[in-house]
Amino acid sequence: MSLRFAYNTNGAANHRLDDALGLIADAGYDGVALTLDIHHLDPFAETWAQDAERVRGRLYGLNLGSVIETGARFLLDPRAKHEPTLVTADPAGRARRVAFLQRAVDIAAILGSEAVSFWAGVPKPGVDPEAARGWLRAGLEEVVAYAAERRVVAALEPEPGMLVETLDDYAALAIPGLSLALDTGHCLVTQEREPAAAVREFADRLGTVAIEDMARGTHIHLPFGEGDMDVPGVLDALESIGFDRLVCVELSRESHRADRMIPDSLRYLRECRR
Numbered sequence: 001m002s003l004r005f006a007y008n009t010n011g012a013a014n015h016r017l018d019d020a021l022g023l024i025a026d027a028g029y030d031g032v033a034l035t036l037d038i039h040h041l042d043p044f045a046e047t048w049a050q051d052a053e054r055v056r057g058r059l060y061g062l063n064l065g066s067v068i069e070t071g072a073r074f075l076l077d078p079r080a081k082h083e084p085t086l087v088t089a090d091p092a093g094r095a096r097r098v099a100f101l102q103r104a105v106d107i108a109a110i111l112g113s114e115a116v117s118f119w120a121g122v123p124k125p126g127v128d129p130e131a132a133r134g135w136l137r138a139g140l141e142e143v144v145a146y147a148a149e150r151r152v153v154a155a156l157e158p159e160p161g162m163l164v165e166t167l168d169d170y171a172a173l174a175i176p177g178l179s180l181a182l183d184t185g186h187c188l189v190t191q192e193r194e195p196a197a198a199v200r201e202f203a204d205r206l207g208t209v210a211i212e213d214m215a216r217g218t219h220i221h222l223p224f225g226e227g228d229m230d231v232p233g234v235l236d237a238l239e240s241i242g243f244d245r246l247v248c249v250e251l252s253r254e255s256h257r258a259d260r261m262i263p264d265s266l267r268y269l270r271e272c273r274r
Contacts, residue, residue, distance in 0.1 A: 003238055005269055006031035006246040008069060008210070009040050012258040017041060020258070021058055027263040031065035033210070033248035034113075036104060037072040043103045044075075052110040059111060066113040067208050067246055070104050085121020086139035087132040087163050094135055097121075101143045101154075108152045114245050115153035115208040117181035118143070120164040132163055137173065144177045155207030157181035160189045160219045167198055179207025183250065184234050185214035185221060196230065196237035203241040210250045211269075221251055223261060224268040232273045 007029050012020035017040045024032050034055075036043045041055055059066055073081045076096060084093030104116045123132040140156065147154035156178055158170050167187075170180055180202050184195035193201070199209070211234060213227035214220065224231060238247060249269075254261040 003235060003243070003269075004030035004065070004246050005266055006033045006065070006067060006248040007262055007265065008033035008035060008248055008250045008252070010035040010037075010069065010071065011249070011251040011254050011261060013037070013040075013252075013255040015255075015258060017055070018058060021062060021064065023259065023262050025062035025064055027266050029064065029262075029266055031067065031114075031246040031248075032059070033067045033069050033117075033208075033246070033250065034111075035069040035072055036107065037075055041107065043100065043107060048103070048107070049110070052107045056111050065246055066108075066111050067248055068104050068108045068111070068113045068116040069248075070101060070116065070118040076100060082121065085119075086136050087121040087123045087127070088135075089124065089127050089131075094139055098139050098142055102146045105143070105147045105150055105152045105154070109150045113152070115155045115179065115181070116147065117155050117157050117208050117210075119157045119159040120162050122162050129163075136163060137175070140173065140175050140178060144175060148177055153179050153207045155179040155181035157183055157210075158186060158190075159183075160186055166190050166192045167202060168192065171202075180205045181208050181210070182206055183210040183212075185210070185212050185227075185229060185250075186219075188214045188216045188228055189219045191216060194230075194233075196233040199234060199237035199243075200241060203243075206241075206243065206245070208245060208248065209238065209243065210248045212250050221253055223251060223254060224265060224272070231269070235269070235273060 213222040
């Protein structure tokens with residue numbers, strides 16, 4: 001079985017979306033991890049549905065599959081990065097995050113995307129942890145139900161520093177229908193498991209997988225070959241479980257040289273096990 005690879009558009013933030021998709025297709029990728037953002041398919045534009053239909057046609061023409069990513073920094077609040085979240089104290093803020101994730105599901109349904117990936121958020125100082133967990137569960141259940149009605153995979157990504165930080169945090173939620181968005185690099189940051197072991201342990205719950213290089217204990221996405229990731233081991237693990245979804249390269253800090261990193265990353269993934 002051959003693995004299928006995608007490149008995340010957050011690593012091509014200086015490119016127009018059509019140009020980024022062209023670069024990704026020309027490099028030989030099988031898909032794109034599309035981070036919804038103000039210049040890459042704005043989910044709050046009045047014409048969002050028409051825009052999504054147009055992107056669907058573009059993806060079809062380029063023979064690219066897709067995963068929807070929701071980690072844009074200032075999409076919901078221009079003054080506060082990543083806010084509001086599912087664990088924001090203000091109910092209106094949490095409702096805005098849920099509505100955004102539901103819109104992401106709608107876009108995924110139009111594009112025929114494999115999954116929608118999202119994270120929990122960071123509780124602000126003074127927020128009661130038990131209350132935050134209750135808000136999170138309520139929001140997750142709402143999003144999962146919405147996605148299930150539209151036959152879209154909803155996948156939660158454990159993120160270092162957030163309320164759901166580890167794979168054990170994800171597993172403890174035990175929410176039916178909630179898949180796992182596994183960023184293999186995060187395993188090196190939290191040092192909870194080796195990335196390849198995480199792939200095998202959570203094989204039956206994987207909704208989407210991201211890969212990049214990363215140094216142990218440091219949450220910085222690195223180009224392949226610059227960190228501690230056993231990339232061949234992760235790829236072997238994915239093949240061993242028969243993973244047939246897109247494996248998404250996430251290099252958000254490399255947008256300034258996306259013209260090089262897009263082809264170089266795929267070349268590394270294809271050659272690293274030879």
